[in-house]
Ligand SMILES: Nc1ncnc2c1ncn2[C@@H]1O[C@H](COP(=O)(O)OP(=O)(O)OP(=O)(O)O)[C@@H](O)[C@H]1O
């Protein structure tokens with residue numbers, strides 16, 4: 001359960017005094033998610049999300065994320081804006097953490113991807129890329145390709161505690177990716193983490209794109225590759241669903257142009273995505289205290305995906 005910091009009644013009352021959102025009725029911790037503490041807040045007026053930023057989200061980056069969301073919302077994307085308090089401030093401090101009061105979006109996080117859902121989600125990513133043209137702020141990808149080797153070295157051979165030989169396996173895959181990386185491809189603002197659990201849907205309609213806290217400037221097609229690796233396999237990474245993979249790319253292309261050069265690079269970009277998530281999951285596996293109220297995600301589910309991408313070009 002991702003509630004690292006508790007919020008008491010007095011603390012909540014002090015926060016809500018600064019807004020025109022009515023009186024609190026209920027505050028419940030949200031189990032999903034691993035990065036931040038999220039609460040569902042009901043007031044006499046409406047329903048909101050209260051997020052306290054933990055771990056990887058740095059306060060310095062928050063204005064970039066909030067401005068991007070504001071920009072996308074202004075262009076009709078279903079993304080959750082942070083509310084400003086009466087003084088016009090969007091970033092609050094709650095229980096000692098930076099925090100935002102955020103619009104609640106309807107819909108359920110996707111738990112099982114189907115071609116129909118993948119097509120709609122791919123299209124939403126394409127719409128996001130189209131809408132972010134003209135957003136002129138940039139943010140380096142702190143978990144981009146250049147960061148993977150340092151992260152691998154920080155895990156070190158302790159990675160082998162997750163599975164024997166894991167360090168060497170990731171080292172070898174990364175060396176190949178570094179040789180093939182398509183540095184020349186167009187760069188843009190990307191979401192960088194558009195997993196099924198970050199897409200809210202009602203039926204096959206996308207009602208929310210959430211969790212922009214890895215958004216950054218990087219190779220644009222990498223965003224589609226990240227999605228492909230997350231959507232087109234079962235959770236354990238054992239089974240590839242070609243129908244889902246195809247629908248995702250088709251949906252994207254219905255909303256945004258994908259050049260031949262980008263399409264040819266998707267395979268190495270997807271291997272890169274696998275190494276990125278295998279590495280961050282390995283790091284979390286090794287550094288999450290045993291008594292933490294959060295489920296550690298399996299790094300090997302991404303090593304299995306990596307093997308599928310290495311075996312054949314799944315985008316051919
Ligand atoms: N604006 C929102 N509207 C409705 N529900 C939301 C909203 N933001 C978050 N949620 C709910 O909270 C859950 C956790 O949110 P989120 O994915 O942002 O957490 P996180 O800790 O940043 O997670 P992770 O990085 O692991 O995906 C989501 O799956 C969704 O159910």
Ligand SMILES: N[C@@H](CCO)C(=O)O
Pocket residue numbers: 034035193195277280281297
């Ligand atoms: N989506 C990521 C967690 C956030 O980086 C994962 O599943 O590993």
